[in-house]
Amino acid sequence: MAQSGRGSKASPHVVIVGGGFGGLEAAKALKNEPLRVTLVDRRNHHLFQPLLYQVASATLSPADIAAPIRHILRQQRNIEVQLAEVSRVDLQARSLDLEGGSRLDYDYLILATGASHSYFGKEAWARHAPGLKSLEDALDIRRRFLLSFEQAEREPNPEARKALLTYVIVGGGATGVELAGTFKEMTSLTLPKDFRHIHAERARVILVEAGHHILPSFGEGLSEKALQSLEKIGVEVRVGQPVTEVDGQGVTVGTERILARTIIWAAGVAASTLGQSLGAPLDRSGRVMVEADLSVPGHPEVFVIGDLASFSHGLVRPLPGLAPVASQQGRAAARNILASLSRKPRTPFRYRDRGTMATIGRGSAIAQVGPFRLAGWFAWLAWLFIHLMLLVGFRNRLAVFLEWLFAYVSTQRRARLIVGTCGNHADVDAPPE
Amino acid sequence: MAQSGRGSKASPHVVIVGGGFGGLEAAKALKNEPLRVTLVDRRNHHLFQPLLYQVASATLSPADIAAPIRHILRQQRNIEVQLAEVSRVDLQARSLDLEGGSRLDYDYLILATGASHSYFGKEAWARHAPGLKSLEDALDIRRRFLLSFEQAEREPNPEARKALLTYVIVGGGATGVELAGTFKEMTSLTLPKDFRHIHAERARVILVEAGHHILPSFGEGLSEKALQSLEKIGVEVRVGQPVTEVDGQGVTVGTERILARTIIWAAGVAASTLGQSLGAPLDRSGRVMVEADLSVPGHPEVFVIGDLASFSHGLVRPLPGLAPVASQQGRAAARNILASLSRKPRTPFRYRDRGTMATIGRGSAIAQVGPFRLAGWFAWLAWLFIHLMLLVGFRNRLAVFLEWLFAYVSTQRRARLIVGTCGNHADVDAPPE
Numbered sequence: 001m002a003q004s005g006r007g008s009k010a011s012p013h014v015v016i017v018g019g020g021f022g023g024l025e026a027a028k029a030l031k032n033e034p035l036r037v038t039l040v041d042r043r044n045h046h047l048f049q050p051l052l053y054q055v056a057s058a059t060l061s062p063a064d065i066a067a068p069i070r071h072i073l074r075q076q077r078n079i080e081v082q083l084a085e086v087s088r089v090d091l092q093a094r095s096l097d098l099e100g101g102s103r104l105d106y107d108y109l110i111l112a113t114g115a116s117h118s119y120f121g122k123e124a125w126a127r128h129a130p131g132l133k134s135l136e137d138a139l140d141i142r143r144r145f146l147l148s149f150e151q152a153e154r155e156p157n158p159e160a161r162k163a164l165l166t167y168v169i170v171g172g173g174a175t176g177v178e179l180a181g182t183f184k185e186m187t188s189l190t191l192p193k194d195f196r197h198i199h200a201e202r203a204r205v206i207l208v209e210a211g212h213h214i215l216p217s218f219g220e221g222l223s224e225k226a227l228q229s230l231e232k233i234g235v236e237v238r239v240g241q242p243v244t245e246v247d248g249q250g251v252t253v254g255t256e257r258i259l260a261r262t263i264i265w266a267a268g269v270a271a272s273t274l275g276q277s278l279g280a281p282l283d284r285s286g287r288v289m290v291e292a293d294l295s296v297p298g299h300p301e302v303f304v305i306g307d308l309a310s311f312s313h314g315l316v317r318p319l320p321g322l323a324p325v326a327s328q329q330g331r332a333a334a335r336n337i338l339a340s341l342s343r344k345p346r347t348p349f350r351y352r353d354r355g356t357m358a359t360i361g362r363g364s365a366i367a368q369v370g371p372f373r374l375a376g377w378f379a380w381l382a383w384l385f386i387h388l389m390l391l392v393g394f395r396n397r398l399a400v401f402l403e404w405l406f407a408y409v410s411t412q413r414r415a416r417l418i419v420g421t422c423g424n425h426a427d428v429d430a431p432p433e
Numbered sequence: 434m435a436q437s438g439r440g441s442k443a444s445p446h447v448v449i450v451g452g453g454f455g456g457l458e459a460a461k462a463l464k465n466e467p468l469r470v471t472l473v474d475r476r477n478h479h480l481f482q483p484l485l486y487q488v489a490s491a492t493l494s495p496a497d498i499a500a501p502i503r504h505i506l507r508q509q510r511n512i513e514v515q516l517a518e519v520s521r522v523d524l525q526a527r528s529l530d531l532e533g534g535s536r537l538d539y540d541y542l543i544l545a546t547g548a549s550h551s552y553f554g555k556e557a558w559a560r561h562a563p564g565l566k567s568l569e570d571a572l573d574i575r576r577r578f579l580l581s582f583e584q585a586e587r588e589p590n591p592e593a594r595k596a597l598l599t600y601v602i603v604g605g606g607a608t609g610v611e612l613a614g615t616f617k618e619m620t621s622l623t624l625p626k627d628f629r630h631i632h633a634e635r636a637r638v639i640l641v642e643a644g645h646h647i648l649p650s651f652g653e654g655l656s657e658k659a660l661q662s663l664e665k666i667g668v669e670v671r672v673g674q675p676v677t678e679v680d681g682q683g684v685t686v687g688t689e690r691i692l693a694r695t696i697i698w699a700a701g702v703a704a705s706t707l708g709q710s711l712g713a714p715l716d717r718s719g720r721v722m723v724e725a726d727l728s729v730p731g732h733p734e735v736f737v738i739g740d741l742a743s744f745s746h747g748l749v750r751p752l753p754g755l756a757p758v759a760s761q762q763g764r765a766a767a768r769n770i771l772a773s774l775s776r777k778p779r780t781p782f783r784y785r786d787r788g789t790m791a792t793i794g795r796g797s798a799i800a801q802v803g804p805f806r807l808a809g810w811f812a813w814l815a816w817l818f819i820h821l822m823l824l825v826g827f828r829n830r831l832a833v834f835l836e837w838l839f840a841y842v843s844t845q846r847r848a849r850l851i852v853g854t855c856g857n858h859a860d861v862d863a864p865p866e
Binding site (some may be wrong): 066 | 476477478494496497499500501503504507513514515517535555568569572580582586587588608624627628629630701779826828829831832835836839843845847849850851852
């Protein structure tokens, strides 16, 4: 049973590693085909990552944006889902090493293990400035954020209290902007009435971007609109200066020292290390440079998709790490496997950009759809609608819709729970690191 | 600011320790009174414990049954909420020692710190058989339960697979019965379609009760009905035999050895250790034997309520550890403080039993209201309605109602997420302990 890859060889065996947007779409595209499919993930759930910042900011609960992978695929009879971590790809043997010692053979392999944070070689920063990639990360950030107000409420020293109420978000991409917007909303609308000694509305939320523009992929016009929206709700934005130091007391931006006890890392992205075991050329972020058909050079039976892939055929710059890119690549890889099996030519991948968007706060978002650029209320409504539609499962959609409606009308957040992770309340009285 | 207990002594200072049912009701009862009130809890949230088993069984999310204490009390201007752990009561100095070194003085003290599990001196059992008292406990049990199926799915050895699919719940009180019922429902209705190699519906759920009846407080008639309902849905119930051994391989019940990898402890209750620092007489479970007015003998300014109190004035046996007892005692203690302040006589506490109920599964519950005894569908509907009404906050009520409706109609559970606590996926490939 643990050896499901070694069973009958009657039908070809496709192994998909990773149950994110790419892996899930690849699996679905192989439905009803005469193949055995195994999807391996180290988590039991698919995660709707674009809304992860809302778990971090106590608006949504984990179950609102995640669903068990095997449940999503339960009706697909040719698939098997395994909860396991892949430690190595053996291209020669066409086999995967799983943590714990077992192996899984494949005829075709789709690698979709995504990316995590990169601290650009400053790994020591990680403990002071957590990133946001998993549900655990989101719950950790939520705990740090909420605890800082609790600590500030009983902190007699004004300087220390100020540092507790200063929040620095490093990285002006979509995650950083969305997190900064929602943090500021919470400090100015959700939290003030709950405290007696602090003025939560005076808390500083600082967004730091090393480049010259936040949300650079949207072009200067929209980027400027987003900046104005952020500043209007009170977020301080620093652009053009890299962070040069992060420690338990704060960050250094260029030459400026900012004392802050809560720092969030939304800057660097590093591809999953599994790509390294392929021996294929990697880009600067460790992404695998794939062929036009998404396969690994020299290994037409191995595909790499999503955030782990660097695809630049016919493009000025490689495709960005976005959910729609991953989904489309998942379907394309599946189609190319089916083409090979029926001895038809493969199709080069082509990304259809249906638009990108980012939300800044209540009633404010920017969107870029082909030649159209939108900002403000209408973009925000479009953002809400599209993200609701993209969520897996009717039930999640309804739950999230109701949470949003409640949050918008009441300015409250229902998931403001500080739940310990390791030990019980180690954080509560811990001294500043 | 950390010294809020040492400020002006103009109005008397009431300190409440614990934000459960008792502490919260006491705080609310002191609203608009000329008092300063401080509520101290080591958690930031009030927890609706009667539904905690539904978080453990992946039906509800933490945010559905918990809310920040300071948010619940935000409109009450005379109250201050502190996130802190009390380590000791200094009755002579009328002061509390808080973890971290600070102190908090009081004029009146209400202790409502509740209870946790007792392993009857077998503390080594705790790691194999977690109890269910906090959100962390519930998420831990959920993870163990869901992981057991993942491990069984890829376990080639039939004996080991059988142990993975055997669930033993120790303790036939309300928590044990409700957990057993909902676990069995999940194995027979929710999970079967998701797996390819195991038959989840054949999983064994065994409820072990050392006494001769499950739910003994309901009387023999209802207890028998509950037993029949459990057996009808497939739960195996063992009564009259104590558990004599718990280890990583299973449990020993009387002389019978049951191999099981998931064991839940719903048996013993031990009062919070804070009661010991009072020097007052304690009962067998460590509960403080209180006076008729709920105060500590010799200390009319200190009250003990809820699961931490043992109240037996005019009763055959002490009051049970139930939410309504705690709530009523909270209000009574507050009233007695107000009486003392206006130099009126205190009122002895009298519990008004408005009934107790327990649910067994889909469409099945038992209820006892005064002389009336109910079982079956109507009792279940009453259970649903009453628990919805008792939840804090309209939004939680609606969210829980929708989760229940969805779970009932679809037989699915939306919160089936395995979220790691310490480290990332330490559990996934861990060998059996």
